[in-house]
Amino acid sequence: MDEYAPTERTRVRRKPGRGSYDRELVHAILDEALICHVGFVADGHPYVIPTIHARDGETIYLHGSPASRTLGTLADGTACCLTATLIDEIVLARSARNHSLNYRSAMVLGTAKEIADPAEKELALRTVVEHMVPGRAAAVRGPSEKDLETTKVLSMKIEEASAKARTGPAADKAGDLELPNWAGVLPLSLTAGDPVPAPDLARDIAAPDHLADWSRP
Amino acid sequence: MDEYAPTERTRVRRKPGRGSYDRELVHAILDEALICHVGFVADGHPYVIPTIHARDGETIYLHGSPASRTLGTLADGTACCLTATLIDEIVLARSARNHSLNYRSAMVLGTAKEIADPAEKELALRTVVEHMVPGRAAAVRGPSEKDLETTKVLSMKIEEASAKARTGPAADKAGDLELPNWAGVLPLSLTAGDPVPAPDLARDIAAPDHLADWSRP
Numbered sequence: 001m002d003e004y005a006p007t008e009r010t011r012v013r014r015k016p017g018r019g020s021y022d023r024e025l026v027h028a029i030l031d032e033a034l035i036c037h038v039g040f041v042a043d044g045h046p047y048v049i050p051t052i053h054a055r056d057g058e059t060i061y062l063h064g065s066p067a068s069r070t071l072g073t074l075a076d077g078t079a080c081c082l083t084a085t086l087i088d089e090i091v092l093a094r095s096a097r098n099h100s101l102n103y104r105s106a107m108v109l110g111t112a113k114e115i116a117d118p119a120e121k122e123l124a125l126r127t128v129v130e131h132m133v134p135g136r137a138a139a140v141r142g143p144s145e146k147d148l149e150t151t152k153v154l155s156m157k158i159e160e161a162s163a164k165a166r167t168g169p170a171a172d173k174a175g176d177l178e179l180p181n182w183a184g185v186l187p188l189s190l191t192a193g194d195p196v197p198a199p200d201l202a203r204d205i206a207a208p209d210h211l212a213d214w215s216r217p
Numbered sequence: 218m219d220e221y222a223p224t225e226r227t228r229v230r231r232k233p234g235r236g237s238y239d240r241e242l243v244h245a246i247l248d249e250a251l252i253c254h255v256g257f258v259a260d261g262h263p264y265v266i267p268t269i270h271a272r273d274g275e276t277i278y279l280h281g282s283p284a285s286r287t288l289g290t291l292a293d294g295t296a297c298c299l300t301a302t303l304i305d306e307i308v309l310a311r312s313a314r315n316h317s318l319n320y321r322s323a324m325v326l327g328t329a330k331e332i333a334d335p336a337e338k339e340l341a342l343r344t345v346v347e348h349m350v351p352g353r354a355a356a357v358r359g360p361s362e363k364d365l366e367t368t369k370v371l372s373m374k375i376e377e378a379s380a381k382a383r384t385g386p387a388a389d390k391a392g393d394l395e396l397p398n399w400a401g402v403l404p405l406s407l408t409a410g411d412p413v414p415a416p417d418l419a420r421d422i423a424a425p426d427h428l429a430d431w432s433r434p
Contacts, residue, residue, distance in 0.1 A: 009262060014285050034304055034405075035318065039256035039265035045226060046263050048256035048300040050322050068231050083265040087251055087407070092428070096346045096357050097364040101252065105267050129313045133403070140313050140398050147314040169415040181357050182422050183415040186350070186431060188251075190304070193404035198386040205399050211309070214403060 009109055010162040020163045029106035029163055030055045032216045033084035034132065034190070038062070040080045042073050053082065054124070054131035058158045061124040062112065066152045074154055075114040082108045082156065089185040093170030094177070102185060104165040112154040118145070121153045134217070135210030190216060226326055227379040237380045246323035246380055247272045249433045250301035251349065251407070255279070257297045259290050270299065271341070271348035272375075278341040279329065279371045288369045292331040299325045299373065306402040310387030311394070319402060321382040329371040335362070338370045351434070352427030407433060 003021040004010070012019025020026075030036070036053045039046055049070045054061050060082060064071050074080055089102035115121050125147075126137040143151070170183050192214045195207040220238040221227070229236025237243075247253070253270045256263055266287045271278050277299060281288050291297055306319035332338050342364075343354040360368070387400050409431045412424040 009260075014282060034307075035302065035320075037254040037256075037265050037300060037302070039254075039263040039298070041258055041263050043226075045296050045326065046256040046258050046298045047226075048254050048265055048298045048324070050300060050302040050320065052318060065231060079262050081256070081263045081265045083254060083267060085252065085254070085267040089413075090251075090349055090409075090431075092350065092353070092357075092412075094358060095360070095364065096342050096354060097360050097368065099346050099349060099353075099357075101269060101349075103252075103267065107265065109262065125313050129316050132307055132316060132318075133309065136309070136316075137313060140309075140316075141311060141393060141396055143312070143314050147312065151314065169417075172415075176358060177417060179358055180419075180422060182412075182425050182428075183418050184424070185413050185415075186428055187410035187413065188407055189410065190405055191408045192307075193406065195309075195399075196306075196402050196404065198389075198400040198402075200386075200394060201400050202397075205397060207401070208399050211399075211403055214307075 004161045006162065007160050010107065010160050012162055012164055018164050018166055022163065025163045026106045026158065026161045027055060029086060029104050030060065030084050033086055036082050036084040038070065038080055038082050040073055040078045052128060052132065054128040056127050060108065060156045060158060061127055062154045063125060063128055063151055066150065068152065071152045071154060074112040077111050079111060087188050089187050091170050091185055092183055094172045094179040094181040094183050098170045098172050100166060100170065102166050104163065106161060106163045108156065108158050109160040110156055112156040115153045115155050118148050121148045121151065124153045125151065133210055133214060139208055139210065221378045223379065224377050227324065227377050229379055229381055235381050235383055239380065242380045243323045243375065243378045244272060246303060246321050247277065247301050250303055253299050253301040255287065255297055255299050257290055257295045269345060269349065271345040273344050275375045277325065277373045277375060278344055280342060280345055280368055283367065283369045285369065288371060291329040291371055294328050296328060304405050306404050308387045308402055309400055311389045311396040311398040311400050315387045315389050317383060317387065319383050321380065323378060323380045325373065325375050326377040327373055329373040332370045332372050335365050338365045338368065341370045342368065350427055350431060356425055356427065
């Protein structure tokens with residue numbers, strides 16, 4: 001099994017049975033999660049900011065406005081923690097205490113750097129669009145030179161990473177098993193409704209198949 | 218409008234039109250989000266950890282094992298940032314560059330403290346169960362004295378907070394409006410499937426209405 005080397009910072013301490021350093025699992029969670037939360041320290045205080053990410057191999061791309069404080073701070077080489085979480089099921093127990101969530105999360109520690117090369121920036125932006133909606137990048141106008149100039153793109157290598165997951169039913173205590181309360185799981189998923197055309201869209205442009213087919217990988 | 222006072226740390230800098238300090242909006246986002254991501258610094262490095270939260274008035278409750286490193290660090294009075302994010306729509310533009318997400322996020326800065334009082338711990342755990350599944354707390358065995366002893370509960374006052382949201386269609390450039398590409402939004406929601414009974418559940422216990430009716434507030 002191909003794994004990231006656990007470090008003092010990524011070693012899963014609580015319930016180590018739920019922890020993993022499996023490369024494919026970390027990748028799969030990052031790919032399925034539409035957004036991640038990025039943590040960093042500014043003026044001595046931690047901040048946690050939601051952002052769209054996308055992965056290509058062992059590289060995570062983040063992007064935004066050149067004026068973004070978050071991207072500016074990260075581009076300065078500030079240590080950061082990028083966490084992506086998927087909620088799979090609500091775990092319902094016979095007792096309040098044993099309620100839980102089945103989830104998968106991936107945490108990547110490291111530093112990001114700004115991408116200057118326009119070709120890599122273009123690849124990164126296409127990767128982001130494909131991350132959001134597979135099949136979309138080929139169906140839209142790609143980034144122009146000006147688009148690239150007015151977009152800041154960061155890359156972060158996945159070198160120090162771990163995953164954590166809970167699966168299965170509630171862990172009710174033996175003494176609670178005879179209670180008449182329902183126990184089990186409620187599966188949750190992020191689902192798409194019908195596409196809503198922009199107010200200024202020409203009426204003869206139909207919604208493309210990549211929207212009807214949308215689901216997370 | 219009842220608002221949190223913006224501070225240097227919560228003032229929304231980028232796209233201030235997307236920012237808000239409205240108390241009701243911050244509460245609504247915290248209540249709808251099933252989980253949040255908590256950021257803190259340990260040994261000089263930021264960490265971002267997903268966790269279930271629940272709100273009662275201006276108090277946010279977090280809970281977990283007494284052995285949790287995250288809860289232990291937070292209970293020590295370490296500065297923390299709690300961020301909850303809801304993804305509403307994928308924003309599809311005619312150009313790659315103008316793709317975005319419509320979202321709502323709330324960020325709360327402050328410190329947490331451990332709750333020692335068993336009555337407040339019990340209230341907190343019931344609030345957490347109700348946060349996950351409205352109507353559930355009255356349908357399960359409440360926390361016993363031992364449950365309370367083996368659960369660590371933290372509270373965090375909402376004093377420094379902001380919300381940020383994007384709504385509406387893509388902001389395509391004038392020159393892109395004549396492109397034949399579809400533009401609009403793809404609505405997303407967290408939806409529940411059919412409840413799955415625990416393997417050891419008696420067959421005559423039917424799934425309760427609070428599961429069939431489950432949706433986020």
